[in-house]
Amino acid sequence: MSVPALTGSNVMDVDAAKIRGAGSNVHFDKVSVAYGTHVVLHPLTLDIAPGEILAMIGPSGSGKTTALRAVAGFVKPASGRIRIGATDVTDLPPYERGLGMVVQNYALFPHMRVEDNVAFGLRAQGADKTLIGERVKDALATVGMSGFAGRYPRELSGGQQQRVAIARALAVRPRVLLLDEPLSALDAQIRRNMVEEIAKLHRDLPGLTILYVTHDQTEALTLADKIAIMRDGRVSSHGPTGELYRRPPNRFTAEFLGRANLLPVTVAEGAAGPKGMATAKLGDAVLAGAGRSEKPGDKTLLCIRPQHLSLTGDEEHTNRIVGTLKEVHWQGELTHLVLDVDGTPVRVSATRLPVSLPERGSAMPLFFTPGDTSLVPEDVRG
C-alpha cells in the first residue's frame, strides 16, 4: 500500500468503510462520582445517541474527564448506572466494555512497533491472525499511516502518534470511541488539521458514537453534534451545538462557548412564543432579540457575538447601540475593536473597516440584526 500524504484532510479516507460499524448509545442515569466526601460529579443524566458526537467541555475540575472515565470503567460511580447500548456496564471492568479510547499523550506502547500497537486490542480479544492482519491494515489506512507500520512510536511526530492511537482504538471496532483531550498535546497548526481529520473520520464512520472531552471550544464547535457544558461537576447546559451557540441558555454557556457580548438590559415586551422576538431597553435604545419567557420589567442580558456587530447600518441591522471606542487591535484577517457601552465592554470582530475610524474616545454606533441576538438569563447556574 502506498504512503498517503500526511497533509490536508484527505488522509483518513482509504478503507474507512471497512471499519464502519454500528455504534451504541450511551446513557448516564443519575451517575455521580465522589472521592471520599468530595463530590466531583453530581448526579448526571445524559444520553448520547448512536453515531452522535457529544463534546463535553468545561474548565478544569468541571467533571468532564471524570464522566468519561466513568464510561471507560476507571472511576466507580458512587450512585447511578451507565448503559452502553442495552448493556449495563456500571459494574463491568474496562476490558469488557467494548470501547476504544484515545488520550492526550497518545499512550502508545513504546516498545511495540506501530502495527503491534494497532493489533494489541485485537490480540487481547483473541482475534485470529488473518483478521488481525486485515484490521490493522484497514485501521492504518483509515488514518493515513499505512507506510509507518514498522516504525516505533519514538520515530513518529506527535500528530502521527495520535493517528496511530486513533487507529489502535478503531481496530477493535469499538461500540463507543472515547476521546479525552486528544489534541491538547499538539501544536496549533497540527491541531487544526487533526480537527478536520477527525471530522472527516466521523463522516466516513457515521455509525461511530464518540464522547469527546475537551476544554477547547473550537474543537467542540467543529466536531460535535451536541455539546454538554460542564461546570462544578454538573451539566450547565446541553443541546445541539448550533442551538447552544446561537441561543445560550445561561451566562456561563454564552461566555464559555465562543466569545459573547452580554449587555444588561430591561425587558420592554416579552416574546410571543419560545422562539419569538422580545424587546429590551438598554439606556434609551430599544433592542429586539430572540426571547424565552421574559416578562416586561425583567432584568436580563442581551447576547450578541462580536462577529455579528456591524459598523454600518442597513435594513437588516435594525438594532443600534452607541459606544465609546477604546481599543483597536489589527490581527490580519480580522480587526478587533473594544467599545464601552454604558459601562460594559463590547467586542467587535470586523473583517472590513470603514476608510476612517473615529479617534479613540469618540462615540461610535454599532448595528446588529435581531435574529443574531438572544436574551440570556443572568442568574441561572447549572
Next chain:
Amino acid sequence: MADAVALPAPMTRRVSGRLWIVPPTALLALLFFYPLALIARQAFLDDSGVANVAEFARVLHARFFLNALINTITISVAATAGCLIVGLVLGLILALVPFPGSGVIARLIDTFIALPTFLVTLAFTFLYGSAGMLNAGLMEMFSLQAPPVDFLYSTWGVILAEVTVYSPFVLRPLLAAFSLVDRSQIEAASVLGARPFRIVRQVILPAAVPALIAGGSLCLLLTVNEFGIVLFIGAKGVITLPLLIYSKAIQESAYQVACIIAVINIVLSLGLFSLYRFAAGRLGV
C-alpha cells in the same frame, strides 16, 4: 622578570584544578590499590617469599577450589533468581495494587538494606533452626522426636537467607521503574480488552526490564561475595570462595593459596561489576 614568571590567571586555575586529583588518588592508592597489589603479589610468592607461579595452576585445578567456585556460582545464581522473583512479585503488588500502607511496607522492606546480613541469618536460626520456633512447634504438635524441618543448614538455607537480604536490591529499582510506567498506557490496554495479566506481561514488564537487569546484576555481584550469611549458617560442606579465602588465610595460614583464590574472586567480582555497569549504562538506570 616578574612578567616572565607570571602565569595568566586561567592557566593558574587550570593547574591548581588539576592538583585536586592528588588527594583522592592518594587515598584510593593507600586504602584500595596498595592492599590489592599486595594480595596480587602474594598470590605469586610462596609463604617464604619465593616466587612460585606453579602454585597458581595447582590451586586452579584443586578439588576444594573447584567445589567452592561451583558452590559460589550455584548459590549466587539461585539467590539472584529468587531475588528477581520475590522482588518482582512484591514490586507489582506494592506499585499496582492499591492498598493503604503500601508506602510504609516498601520502606520497611528497604530497611533490610541497612541491616547487617548475618542478622537475618540469626533470625532464621530462631525461626527455622533445629531448636527454632517452627521445629519446636511441630515437634510438640505431632509428638516428634527429631526436628522435621532441616533445610537451614544446607545450600537452601544460604539461598533463602540471601534472597531475604538481597531482594530489596531488586525491589527498589523495580518500584522506581513501575512508578515511571505511564498509567494511561495501562488504561489504554485495559480499554482495548487486555486483562490484568496480559497488561503486566506486555505493557508493564517490558518497561521494567532495565531495572530487572540492573537489580539482578547487583544481586549477583553481592551474593558472589557474600561471607557473613554463609559463615553464620555454617552449613556442612557449603564452602564458597569468600569462606574458602577466610579458611585458608585465618585457619590454615596458607596465605598464598588464600591470595590466589582472592585474586580469582576479585576478577570474578570486577567482571560482574563491569557487566552491571555496562547494563546499567546501556539501559539508563
